Amino acid sequence: DYKGRRFESSQDCMNLASNLSRCNSIRVEGGAWVIYERPDHKGNMYIMEPGEYPEYQRWMGYNDHIGSCRNIRGVSIPTCGQCTGGGEEEGAERKHQVDDCSHLHDRFSMREVHSVRVHDGAWVAYEEPHYRGRQYLLEKGDYRKCSEYGAMSPTMQS
Numbered sequence: 001d002y003k004g005r006r007f008e009s010s011q012d013c014m015n016l017a018s019n020l021s022r023c024n025s026i027r028v029e030g031g032a033w034v035i036y037e038r039p040d041h042k043g044n045m046y047i048m049e050p051g052e053y054p055e056y057q058r059w060m061g062y063n064d065h066i067g068s069c070r071n072i073r074g075v076s077i078p079t080c081g082q083c084t085g086g087g088e089e090e091g092a093e094r095k096h097q098v099d100d101c102s103h104l105h106d107r108f109s110m111r112e113v114h115s116v117r118v119h120d121g122a123w124v125a126y127e128e129p130h131y132r133g134r135q136y137l138l139e140k141g142d143y144r145k146c147s148e149y150g151a152m153s154p155t156m157q158s
């Protein structure tokens with residue numbers, strides 16, 4: 001509803017508590033951002049693209065608390081993402097993903113994603129099918145185990 005206290009930022013903020021402790025609406029005017037529930041880029045994360053989010057449920061927030069934010073730099077359309085299912089051991093099954101996938105299990109018969117390699121760009125992964133649940137930001141690089149991309153278990157599904 002964009003009423004009440006207002007805070008604007010064009011740079012990363014490690015602690016938003018001094019500016020606002022609760023946030024019900026967000027307007028992103030440029031770039032892609034990650035909003036975290038707690039200071040120091042901790043807690044649940046929410047990926048925000050340009051647009052208006054008049055209530056926290058629109059950005060799939062569990063509540064109206066935000067503690068920090070950061071800009072996602074160098075965002076481009078990813079050229080290739082690679083997921084490894086079934087464990088980290090040598091010879092583990094590898095699956096390649098080059099576009100959006102609303103349900104990894106339906107497409108690849110994978111119930112778990114133990115490691116991920118992002119060759120370029122940034123991907124948003126979701127804990128549940130059809131882009132629901134906790135979000136994980138996967139930027140260029142290797143994630144050898146699920147805890148490296150912020151998950152408690154390897155249940156990435158979209």
